Amino acid sequence: MVERAARRIVEKIVASAPAGWTRAVLASTAGRGGASVSGGYAVPGVPLWRNSLPHVFMELEGLTEAIGEVRGWERTSLEIVCRPSGEYELVAIADAITSLRGRGGGFQAVLDPDYRLPQPGSGQEEGTAAPAGDPELAVARFRAYMERRAAILGRPEQLPPPVSADALDAAERRIGRPLPADLRALYLIADGDRSGYEHRYLLGGNAWLPLKHLVAVHADQREPVWSGWELEWYSVIFDADPPGTVRRCGGHPAWLPFGTGEDGNYLAVDLSPARNGRPGQVIRIGRDYDDCPAYVADSVTSLLGRHLELLERGAYEVSDGHIDLLEPARRLGPERISGEIPGEIPPGLQAIHINDAESPVDLAPLAAGRRGRGAGAAAGPNLRMLHLNRCATADLAPVRALPVESLRVTLDGGDLTPLEGHPDLTSLCLGTAAPIDLAPLRTVPNLRALDLSQAVVRDLTVLADLPDLRYLALSARQWTSLLDEGKAPPTLAAARLADDHAPLDDALTWAARLGLDTEAVLRTSGTFLT
Known part of the structure; x- marks a missing residue:
């Protein structure tokens, strides 16, 4: 039943293939709640995801139901690789491992399905x-x-x-x-x-x-x-x-x-x-x-x-x-800005997304004192989210004075010293242009989530010293280095393999090294005769 359902998908992929293709990859997480699909055709000189696959949602539903009957899984992560010859391989596993292709890239593994990140309101006065x-x-x-x-x-x-x-x-x-x-x-x-x-x-x-x-x-x-x-x-x-x-x-x-x-x-x-x-x-x-x-x-x-x-x-x-x-219009959500840092920072600003700005971006205006607020008062006293997208900064010192919880930044110079002991920071997505020392993060008490997949890190074993790290995203090479050292953070509840080109088999090997049981994987292969 599984083989028959898989062949229907392969038949449709092969029938819709562009000229010159060498293979096709379909990745999906599917179940009763619907299905996510990503993938494409590999054509020499063209990125894999540029040539999209045909719609196969109905066929995927049939395949997921067939796998569910065989294995009892409610949701399934799967990958199908097929070639012009009609040869194909199917790899499937329960969705503790999820493909993120087209949604950030790579694979996600959930190590503790019951853990939830604490919400700040639970500790408020x-x-x-x-x-x-x-x-x-x-x-x-x-x-x-x-x-x-x-x-x-x-x-x-x-x-x-x-x-x-x-x-x-x-x-x-x-x-x-x-x-x-x-x-x-x-x-x-x-x-x-x-x-x-x-x-x-x-x-x-x-x-x-x-x-x-x-x-x-x-x-x-x-x-x-x-x-x-x-x-x-x-x-x-x-x-x-x-x-x-x-x-x-x-x-x-x-x-x-x-x-x-x-x-x-x-x-x-x-x-x-x-x-x-x-x-x-x-x-x-x-x-x-x-x-x-x-x-x-x-x-x-x-x-x-x-x-x-x-x-x-x-x-x-x-x-x-x-x-x-006819009530006065109300703003939906927090006060936020997208673009560049404005000349005057609204006192109620809670989120800023700095997009495509000239680098290095000077963050000093966010922490500069506001008139009438007294010495040392930050211009963004309520700023909780600071994301630099497609641009970089050379100095994180202004962040020290801000109550930022979610920080996304690329460093082109400077280091992480300004983040030492930061009482509010809970998540950090970091990219770097040069090797960086993670040691200052040891003193960040509430840091629970890290993405270092775009960073060059001197010593990844520092991660094992972070007291309550629950989420970690690394590149395939970084994960190999960290796991070879036996220094995966013991508190992780979820992890991401940030490699958009890694096959599901590589993700299964990675997840097994993190402690997930991958023995129940379902594999099948065959040939659809064109």
Whole structure:
């Protein structure tokens, strides 16, 4: 069955081949969640990936199902190499090893599938302010809001019956936390805003969830979404605006979604705010807020007050029997800049991508003192991500004064001494033009992810001394050197072989040296007669 499914793919590859090709490579990770495909035809004088393969998604689905029946794998990483003669080889393994061709290059091996990088919000100081919500005022504002809406629409809007106190108590037990008093009071008026199959979208274009849906969505949203090591190793959870109000998390058990935009995003009440927040404050979370939850209001009571004020000011439109509140536009995500370092650094800047700038790039303006901030104050006091793309710098000294967590940089001169003891740095992607000493990284307490595949390193064995390194990307030559010395960092949870031309067989050998069990590999070969 596996051989038959593989031959269907080879047949299609051979039939679509360009003139003069010598071999074709298809790499894929596939399963019930879909498939990623990369590869191409090798033609003399033309890069392998310039000549793309035909679409074989349906055939890959059949091959993955066949392999799953034989081996019981839910997801499979595989590689097919075929030649004009019709000869082909298939290598497949469960997706602890994943091809990243076309998505950064090389292969990724997951050594500890249960490990997740810690999120900065878990260690933030808890807010101590009292809740701002007032249940009596919230009820009064809600009734006034509904009356004003009825006057605008020329009819009252029907809402579902209220929730009983017993049902609220049961929901709170399932959640493990009490609802804010003002939100609880609203559920004693109506169980959300859906009448029949239609929502009234009372919450500024968001539907108010029935209580049972609040409980269900909370169960789904209570933990951060893990996007895989390919993206997570260098990611940053940014701060909300105002700073220090919401924990820097992609999800949290104390965030209770009560409204939905029906687009994967939610309004939630936050019962565990950061230092400058208040319990019961309203935030935005979900699909578009995984890297930066957004602060909305200090309470549901205040949110209702804002909605009522917009109606009274006439800041609304009526369309198809619905009222759309005209709220001021809000920035989605953190304040960030792409391009070059501006002359004036916005105080709220959290991410900067310096692209294609003239090298060496002078980073000093990022750390220069701002007028009125006092001596030694950085111009980018909130800068969490600094990525130099297709350009280089000669001096990392300005980074010492910045709270940068994710740093991507090519060094053309200079060294890593400015990073010694850096308290915030968690991920570093480093390229170099000359050999560099990694010793300063021994003192970086929170460094958990490194990509040195574009760096020339004097002594890779220093990596074994990094106390909590969880992700490491190296070239094939660097990995061989490090593993031959027996100095792979013992704390690794994931690794990347950054060699886009390495066959899957080489990746399996590499992964086995890292300790992964690769004995279950499936191999088959044959000939498709053209």
